[in-house]
Amino acid sequence: MAELQVLLQHRNVPGIDGIDVYESHGGYAGLRAALGKERQAVIDEVKASGLRGRGGAGFPTWIKWNGLPKSGPAQHYLLCNADEGEPGTFKDRELLLKLPHMVVEGMAIAAYATRSANGFVYVRGEFVESATQLRRAIDQAHRRGYLGRNILGHSDFCFDLHIHTGAGSYECGEETALMSSLMGERGQPRLKPPHGPLPVVSGVWGSPTLINNVETYACVPHILTHGGAWYAAMGTQRSPGTKIFSVSGHVARPGNYEIELGTPLTELIDLAGGVVGGALKAVIPGGSSVPILPAEKCAGVTLDYEGCQAAGTMLGSGGFMVFNDKTDxxxxxxxxxxxxxxxxxxxxxxxxxxxxxxxxxxxxxxxxxxxxxxxxxxxxxxxxxxxxxxxxxxxxxxxxxxxxxxxxxxxxxxxxxxGSSPIPGFVPPVRSHGPSPVPGRQE
Ligand SMILES: Cc1cc2nc3c(=O)[nH]c(=O)nc-3n(C[C@H](O)[C@H](O)[C@H](O)COP(=O)(O)O)c2cc1C
CATH class of the missing domain: 1.20.1440.230 (NADH-ubiquinone oxidoreductase 51kDa subunit, iron-sulphur binding domain)
Incomplete structure (x- = not known):
């Protein structure tokens, strides 16, 4: 069993973070293909791909894109969620670090499709190197006419991209809190339907706003270059395409692995070199928020939205944590x-x-x-x-x-x-910042 790399195919090519090497490996062909189409045809291509948001919820990408107003004043904003605060997830950080142009290109395509003139990438503050790489990519893309005014000579398409660094708050990855933080307000959520508006209706500064995850945008150039049907042929019918899983914990080779959705869970563990330090005890497949799966429930589980749900857990953001039997x-x-x-x-x-x-x-x-x-x-x-x-x-x-x-x-x-761990020899971690003294115990 091997990886199926679409996004990560060239991640180790020297210089791929720069525009020349990126272009020589097919970069910006997706944007050119998009600009040769009507805006609705771009959305239809994304619809045909079946792409679902990679930030955690798996919402169909085209439905959001299609929700922005298609006529009238186009003060629309495009946001990229690069906050990546979910414990166990580190794919967006690597995408921005190694393949920043792929994200810029995906955002430019989305901006064209949704008539957005300004975009922001909300980057977790700790990702200093990723933000530096992104800034360099944005400058290069500007100079080559992929960003800015009348992109690639298109009279009706101008798009500027900005970076906003967050201060390292998990909550600021939630889309409405992210928008509040971006506008300089406290990073707290706002009401969504049925009690408040959807971001595509009223987002930042009251304007229609599209927000997608880094990996979601990174899929888009490939979909426009090769076609929605090509993308949909990978993965499963309801979970098409590939997905990057950040594998960590008790495995021999932790790291980011891109696999076809629908791949058996146990194959991903094998890809990462298998369990080390003991037998498999449990897996958390989608980041710390999703339910833990004990080893005996892992057999037969497939890594797609439906497969994980059927097993009583979720695919989430793909933060795949493996625990051996020494884990308390x-x-x-x-x-x-x-x-x-x-x-x-x-x-x-x-x-x-x-x-x-x-x-x-x-x-x-x-x-x-x-x-x-x-x-x-x-x-x-x-x-x-x-x-x-x-x-x-x-x-x-x-x-x-x-x-x-x-x-x-x-x-x-x-x-x-x-009053002690069931794991022989387990030493409880030092209490760093427990919220309060433990009742009934001498501290
Ligand atoms: C507490 C919380 C934190 C979140 N953090 C992130 C994050 O770091 N990155 C992300 O893309 N989505 C995060 N999300 C999901 C976003 O709210 C939103 O669904 C996502 O950015 C939409 O993009 P997508 O449709 O491309 O997945 C978070 C959600 C919650 C509730």
Whole structure:
């Protein structure tokens, strides 16, 4: 079993981050093909490809593009979500670092299709090198006429691209919070339908706004160059194309792997050199927000949106984390809960309070002071956050904990009964910034 590389095919070609080498490997052919078509025909090509957003939710890309107004004043904005805060995910960072022109080209095509004159790439602040590479690519693309006024001589197409660096907040990857942050406001979410407008209707500065993930844009030049049908022939019928998975954890060769959607989960582990340090215990296939899959449920699971859902988890952003049998699942859940408690933006009560409570209860259990009822208390907190928070960060915080308890309840019970890990020799991590002293325990 091999990778099927569409986006990453040339990632190790020396100089591919520069415009000359990128062009010599077919770069900007997709933009030329797009500009030879009517705007609607470009959207139709993306529709034919079946491309779904790679930022996590898997929403059909063409539906968003098609939702922007097609007539009237065209003060539309195009945003690229390069915040990539989901633990376990590091594909967008590599795309921007090694193949920045692919993202610029994809955005230029999207700008043409949606009549957007200005675009922003919202880059996580820590990705200094990726932002530098992107800035260089934007300058080069400007000089060669792929950005700016009357692109490639097209009288009706001007597009400028800007970079905005974030300050490293997970919540700012949520699309409405990202827009608030971009406008200089606090990085908190805004209401979406049915209570508020869709970004394509009213986004940044009240204008229609398209937002897609880095990888989503990077797929677009290939679709325009080779055709939507070519792209749709890869993957499965409902999850077409390829997807980059960021493989980390207990594997021999961690890194980004691009595979056809529908590939068996176990084949991706093999591609990454197999499990090291013990037998496979569990996999988190789509970033820390998605439910954990115990090893016995991994057989037969395919990596596509439907396959993951059928197995009780999600494809998410493709942050594929592998855990061997030396992993303490309760400690893993505690660390996960800590992350969400730290990153909750505080705007809504269920998420602000619930994530902190989950973190505290898990602190108590892993400090050896847990009570048996704490396990059901955790499940009850999950129920009180899930579906009740202002944005999906609350859901994302509750899903892993609920799945951790459902699949590994015996490990939680062991911690409570014995006050120690079920994993022989496991040393609990040093308490870095636990939210509060653990009740009932001498600190
Ligand atoms: C808390 C939270 C964080 C998110 N972080 C990211 C992110 O870092 N990058 C991303 O592309 N999407 C992220 N998303 C999803 C975005 O809201 C949005 O769905 C995505 O950018 C749309 O692009 P796509 O259709 O191309 O996937 C996040 C969502 C939530 C709820």
């Amino acid at each position: 699942i309760v400690a893993l859940m505690r660390r996960t809960a800590q992350f969400y408690a730290h990153e909750s933006c505080g705007k809504c009560t269920p998420c602000r309070e619930g994530t902190r409570w989950m973190s505290r209860v898990l602190d108590r259990i892993t400090a050896g002071a847990g009570r048996m009822e704490d396990i059901d208390l955790l499940l009850s907190i999950c129920d009180q956050i899930d579906g009740r928070s202002y944005c999906p960060l609350g859901d994302a915080a509750s899903w892993p904990i609920r799945a951790g308890i459902r699949n590994f309840r015996h490990e939680f019970e062991h911690w409570v009964r014995h």
